[in-house]
Amino acid sequence: MRLPLLLCLLYYFLCDVDGLKILVCFPLPVKSLSILGEGVVRNLLVAGHEVTYITVYPLKNPPKKNFRQIDISSNTAFVAGDHMPSIEFILNNKVEKTPSRDIQLFGQEAARMTLNHENVTKLLEDPNEHFDVILSDLLETELYSGFAVVYECPMIWVYSMGAHWQVLRMIDVAPSPAYDTDYLSSNTIPLSFAERVDELWTRIQWQFYKTFFTQPEERRIYEAVFGAALAKRGRALPDYEEVIYNASLIFANEHDAVRNRPSTPQNFKYIGGIHVEEPVKPLPKDLQDLIDNSKHGVIYFSMGSFLQSKTLPRKLITELLQMFGEFKQTVIWKFEDNSLVDVPKNVQIVNWAPQQSILAHPNVKMFLTHGGLFSSIEAIHFGVPTIGIPALFDQITNVNKAVLNGYALKVELSHDLAKDLKAAIGTMLSDDRYTKKVKELSALYHDRLTKPGPALVYWVEHVVRTRGAPHLRSPALHVPLYQRLYLDLLAIILTTTFAFVLLLRRLCKKSNATKYDQKKTN
Structure with a gap:
């Protein structure tokens, strides 16, 4: 055997x-x-x-x-x-x-x-x-x-x-x-x-x-x-x-x-x-040094690959740069061309960003994102709170879920984006509950059998x-819809009820007619 x-x-x-x-x-x-x-x-x-x-x-x-x-x-x-x-x-x-x-x-x-x-x-x-x-x-x-x-x-x-x-x-x-x-x-x-x-x-x-x-x-x-x-x-x-x-x-x-x-x-x-990817790829040396030496932490900003930051109105781009310059934190902005001028000292413009490697760094304080699902998953994977700026497709749903889960703030995409974003960044920097919540969710995310x-x-x-x-x-x-909803049973019940009522009415009519004939005979 x-x-x-x-x-x-x-x-x-x-x-x-x-x-x-x-x-x-x-x-x-x-x-x-x-x-x-x-x-x-x-x-x-x-x-x-x-x-x-x-x-x-x-x-x-x-x-x-x-x-x-x-x-x-x-x-x-x-x-x-x-x-x-x-x-x-x-x-x-x-x-x-x-x-x-x-x-x-x-x-x-x-x-x-x-x-x-x-x-x-x-x-x-x-x-x-x-x-x-x-x-x-x-x-x-x-x-x-x-x-x-x-x-x-x-x-x-x-x-x-x-x-x-x-x-x-x-x-x-x-x-x-x-x-x-x-x-x-x-x-x-x-x-x-x-x-x-x-x-x-x-x-x-x-x-x-x-x-x-x-x-x-x-x-x-x-x-x-x-x-x-x-x-x-x-x-x-x-x-x-x-x-x-x-x-x-x-x-x-x-x-x-x-x-x-x-x-x-x-x-x-x-x-x-x-x-x-696990393990996460190491950062390029210039970004590694920049994030390592940011005493007040890093804010990472990306609008994804489908809708790019360079397609923002020029006036709004200027307002965002001025707003970022008011913070002590280093801002890494994924921006897809090299035409920007008057960039504040604390703002680092990158045409391409190794997003996972950036989010994996413990010095990153928050993630400003369009709310794409891949970015949303990465935020939870690495435990980084987010400020969502949704534009299209499933981004609105993803950002709303993130807010509901307690680790994100939502900012509407509008011509007042710089002002609204400044307020949201200030709130997140001063309130650590968003960081605590995303760390809690990150632990839940990683706690799986396989x-x-x-x-x-x-x-x-x-x-x-x-x-x-x-x-x-x-x-x-x-299983057909009519069977799932028991419409065939409902049809039988209604048909039976209708037939019973109809029969009862006929019997009542016949009974009344018999009584009338008896009275007429008497």
């Missing part, structure tokens, strides 16, 4: 360590999203897997082993020039919320460009290509699920935000809008009556656009691209609606230190912080080992 048992164990462990062939697709021309993709790729490579990476932002120094890049950098033309708003445009036009239909169209057009890119076409047309599992970025389109159809392997989504109904609906029942806000919403839990109505109306609009405009066009793209690829392999293309709800798992870029998250099914896993990188690797391997992990899937996904 020992020999068969030994052979079984040996087979299991050998299979377990064999490298998988994994296709990772991060096709959106948004630099911050590529940071998540790089985190996913890095951890899969460390685990010994072979990765093919479809990316808009190719790695400058790619690994030489088990790694191949599919360059779709031409997709950046989609967001070049006047296609995307500047901060000045947002201020002057009072842009408060991006319409959900615009985001859907953005995701759809990026998918069209990606799937028709010559390098992706070559990949799809090669009948010798095969993969064990697909991991793809998810934002408002499920078109990349077609890769799993072509390569006959499990599909895993990687979502750059948290547990929102738009993604949960793909593997479970969408949570109620009474307690689950849209990712573009400024509402926070608990919701007032007006906010609940607003969330319901937002969801109805999103579903209307998706059902009647976006999804029909996605189906046409799916049939044109993946239909041709399958035809060369001698297989028929399954229905689009069947494919998009067949994901094995969804990874979400969120973590357990966040409050007011909706309940999630077993195949929804949090990997927030996977993009943070770090996000190893957790991602484990669940990817688990999905492949179990051929799609069907045991993790929620049965609610395949």
Whole structure:
């Protein structure tokens, strides 16, 4: 008996360590999203897997082993020039919320460009290509699920935000809008009556656009691209609606230190912080010396990579510089050109900032941020309080959550930004409760059984080992709405009640008619 048992164990462990062939697709021309993709790729490579990476932002120094890049950098033309708003445009036009239909169209057009890119076409047309599992970025389109159809392997989504109904609906029942806000919403839990109505109306609009405009066009793209690829392999293309709800798992870029998250099914896993490199890379010597020698601490200011500080109005830039010059602290401002003049002595302008390395330094007192989710996660990871200046997309939601969690202040993006920001900085410097709260949340964030990188690797391997992990899937996904709401039972009750009332009325009528005839006879 020992020999068969030994052979079984040996087979299991050998299979377990064999490298998988994994296709990772991060096709959106948004630099911050590529940071998540790089985190996913890095951890899969460390685990010994072979990765093919479809990316808009190719790695400058790619690994030489088990790694191949599919360059779709031409997709950046989609967001070049006047296609995307500047901060000045947002201020002057009072842009408060991006319409959900615009985001859907953005995701759809990026998918069209990606799937028709010559390098992706070559990949799809090669009948010798095969993969064990697909991991793809998810934002408002499920078109990349077609890769799993072509390569006959499990599909895993990687979502750059948290547990929102738009993604949960793909593997479970969408949570109620009474307690689950849209990712573009400024509402926070608990919701007032007006906010609940607003969330319901937002969801109805999103579903209307998706059902009647976006999804029909996605189906046409799916049939044109993946239909041709399958035809060369001698297989028929399954229905689009069947494919998009067949994901094995969804990874979400969120973590357990966040409050007011909706309940999630077993195949929804949090990997927030996977993009943070450990150990953190050392600072360049000039920045290391600057932060080390800042007697009063450092304030770090960045508006992210998508909306850059250089697109602020010139008058507002001058006001911000003058305001920063009034503080004793050193201010490191990520500013993307070298045209600034009259920069105060305590202000250090950097075109590019190693953000994680800066936030990791104990001398950094606060982080002035646009409120992107990656920056929000890094603030908690390194325990740095924030002042949020949200502009677009999910930034408003993220900053509101940070304020609700007690480690942040919110400043509206306006032409009075310098004055409002000065007051907020003064408050945070004089009140240490924000620092105490973020340290508390940081401890909660780090207190987890497994770090996000190893957790991602484990669940990817688990999905492949179990051929799609069907045991993790929620049965609610395949229960029709009328059954979930017991509308069939309600129909039976109403029909029975109506029939009973109708019968009772007829009996009463008959009884009254009989009595009338008797009286008439008498």
